[in-house]
Amino acid sequence: MKTRIMILACLLAVPAGRMTAQQQTAPxxxxxxxxxxxxxxxxxxxxxxxxxxxxxxxxxxxxxxxxxxxxxxxxxVDADKRTFLDALPFIPKKRRYNAYEPHCSGLYIGYSRLANDFLSFGASDKMVLDLSKSWEFGFNILSVYHNFKKNPHWGINLGVSWGYRSFNIDGNYALLKENGTSIFTAGNEETSYNKSRLRHFFFRVPVLMEWQQRVGRRKVFFNAGPEFEIRHGVKSFSHINGGKKKTVGKGMYVQPVGINLLAQAGYGNIGIYLRYSTYGLFQKDKGPEVSPYSFGVAWYL
Structure with missing residues (x-):
């Protein structure tokens, strides 16, 4: 009988001990x-x-x-924890005073140029442009970044932008598609060309290393790196014999994929940029040997 009482007491003591242990956790x-x-x-x-x-x-x-x-x-609550909203454009973000602030272009606009050789800034004589009417614009649709320290000066920016670029051809010339090539053609007594241009749309993916330093209330910054470009919707237009604008060629044997070198510098949310393609605009032996580049201003959102 005493043995049964002792066993019953031990069984009752086990849950009581667990409850006491739970109460003593997290004192x-x-x-x-x-x-x-x-x-x-x-x-x-x-x-x-x-x-x-x-x-x-x-x-x-x-x-x-x-x-x-x-x-x-x-x-x-950890205010620095990132969510998927940080990757979306035009979403206001609260940032600490010394927090890293990436500069991938929110909106940018600039002049477009064509040079004869890589890293040459002179105007090409193979395809003469009206420089004041040759331009590009684009806007950022996605932006992410990685910073190296809690209060960094250095970081890597990755973005995706979409936009439009137009090369306006000067004088009585047009870019025509003949015999499997794109030919820069002059007008004659029978056919005249006016306000001719070559245009294309693009997606660009820059990968930029950035340095920044706070000066006053805002930051001075500089970034540079490669930019991958996908070109689409390529067309050549001209006004023939004073008529309405007419499409004289599509595709034009333009390189569908390009790799640019991009450098940006600025203060706060305003900056300037220089973009240069690492190889020619047209496929080899399919058009004039010209290298596109552009420069302009950007507003970083």
Whole structure:
């Protein structure tokens, strides 16, 4: 009989011990700070922290500590944690004073040029342009970045932009498609060309290494790196014999994929850029040997 009673007591003691252990996990931490008779008591529990302030006052000739303040601070939320919203464009983001601020173009516009050789900035004599009317514009549709430190000067930016580029041909010339090539053709007595141009749309994916330094309220920055370009919707237009604009060729044997070198510099949300293609605009032996480049201004969102 005594043996049965002892076994039953042991079985009842097991859940009671578990309940006691659960109550003792995550004990409340308490710290008391005393300063010139006043007291500050800090109690830290599992998910919050309570602060009580007591002031020493005289009541009925006796010194007593009277509570004058109590505050509750909830569990800290990491404000630097990134979500998928950080990759979306035009979403306002709260940033700390020294936080890294990437500069992938939000909106940009600039002049387009054609040179004879890579890294040459002179105007091409193989395809003469009206430089004041040859331009490009684009806007950023996706942007992500990686910074190297908590309060960095350095980071890597990755973006995707979409836009439009137009080369306006000067004089009585047009870019025609003949015998499997694109030929820069002059007008004659029978056929005249006016306001001719070559245009294409593009997707661009820049991968930029950036340095930045705060000066006053904003940051000076510089970034550079390769940019991959996909060209589409290529067309050549001209006004023939003073008539309406007419499409004189599509595709025009333009390279569908290009690799550019991109450099940007600026202050705050405004900057300038220089973009240069690493190889020719047209496929080999399919058109004039010209290298496109552009420069302009950008507004970083």
């Amino acid at each position: 409340e931490q308490k710290a008391t700070v005393q300063t010139q008779g006043d007291s500050i008591i800090i109690r830290k529990g599992k998910g919050d922290m309570r602060i009580k302030v007591y002031e020493e006052q005289l009541e009925d000739g006796e010194k007593k500590e009277v509570q004058i303040y109590e505050g509750v601070y909830l569990e800290k």
